[in-house]
Amino acid sequence: LKALLSLAPSPRLVCVCARARARSLERPLLRLRRGASNFAMGAAACPRRSSSEEAVPFSVVDAGKKGNGEDRLGSATAAVGGSVGSDDHLDKRPRWMCECHVTHNFYVRRLGLHVVYSGDDAAFLEQYRAEIDKLGVGQDEEVLQDVRKQREERLQAPLEAAARAGAARRLYVPLWREVYAPRPEDCLAPAFRELAAALRAGDGSSTPLQRVAELKARGLLEEIRPGLLTFDVLSVAFCQRLEEELAHFEASGLPKSAPNTMNRRGVVLAELAFGPGLLDPLVADYLEPVAAALLPGHCQGLDSYRAFTVQYEAVQDGDRELALHYDNAEVTLNVNLGGLWEGGEIEFQGLATEPEDKAMLARVSLPRGRGVLHAGLDLHRALPLTSGRRHNLVVWCRSSKVRNERCPMCFEAPRVVSTNRFGDEGFTVPPCRLGASSWEASAGDLFS
16 A cells, blocks of 8 residues: 555644745744644444434535535435445545655654654664664664554555445444434524624625624624634534434444544544535535634635544543644634533644744633634644543634645645545645655545
8 A cells, every 4th residue: 555644633734824934934843842743643322223223324415515504504315225324435536645644743652752754764763863862772673663653554544444434334323313414503503603694794794804893792703812713603402412423333333543643532524424414514604704704814715624523531541631733724613512521621822833922822611512713723732631521523624725835744845645535635736746656546445
């Protein structure tokens, strides 16, 4: 396999706004050396239904269709079949990821460093000789085994994700079919629908800034500080059913991957059937106009995304916190799905491309259904959870017109390689240059 992929539900969100483009590349890297990591490279059956009942896949939805959102959410209709299904395998669009995904940002815990490893052992040992020698004599092979393993996992990840998605499509019997293709009024908070409609409107009667000011005055939008905004997104009832559905999937015993290299608990939603009827219209019809109005310097249209859930829990071996990082996205939406907890606030520290500024430090705690919208470059971490559990939906929204100019992971002009939809990082060719490698697996191999 020559696969280079960015499956990891973890990382890399970097938005390149006009100001960031003009700044030197050393500044973000200097800040990251102080502890921030590149998140993307890296992170009992319900008695309601017996296993003998038929599962229901969903029909094809035109992902390119634009409208007011009301005609797309819930438009994936059920058809009798063997399991939760997804027609994403019918999408033949080229998918691309940057070559740096399998060379950069491997985290070696023994060294306490994110390192670069291209598969050349001798070059790696030469580059990191001083750091490895600090571990003592005879540590070369252990460190090499670590980076080799991480690199191989990244190479294999897209194909393994496709296999998991295929298993879910064939074998999984959903608990709540309707969460995969809900009507807007059944899943979105009324305030969010009103917010998106107001920001989508372009009748010329007011400027975007005036509309934003009005929405803040009406309590539909809160600006924590510049570039950090919170608002209601999902209804409490929908959050409850979505949590139940995801718990039901986890209890099924079917294989799933960790959402990223830093979070072990959660689900990558591309491996289930949430795209056509829920996430595609959520991003295209709601988040795109909202992001364009609220974070205009960080995106030029949102044309792809990666969505996953994360769970923090104050139990032995649970994920209690998350280290400082930035995302592999131009814009991120983070929505609380549920839980009762203490501690665990999300702390934001400002753009990785800007000098450290204490005035940008902010902490956010979200009630159920409420979300925070921020630039992917906004450094953030989850503070330690002291008790309880917290469950969040994270949507990394990507803008090809931004990332085609500079990869948010390596901060260089992207050299892209072919991958499948699970490794897709939102680049397009042209203008991106092709890298030296390609993924030679056939569509039949990827989606069988």
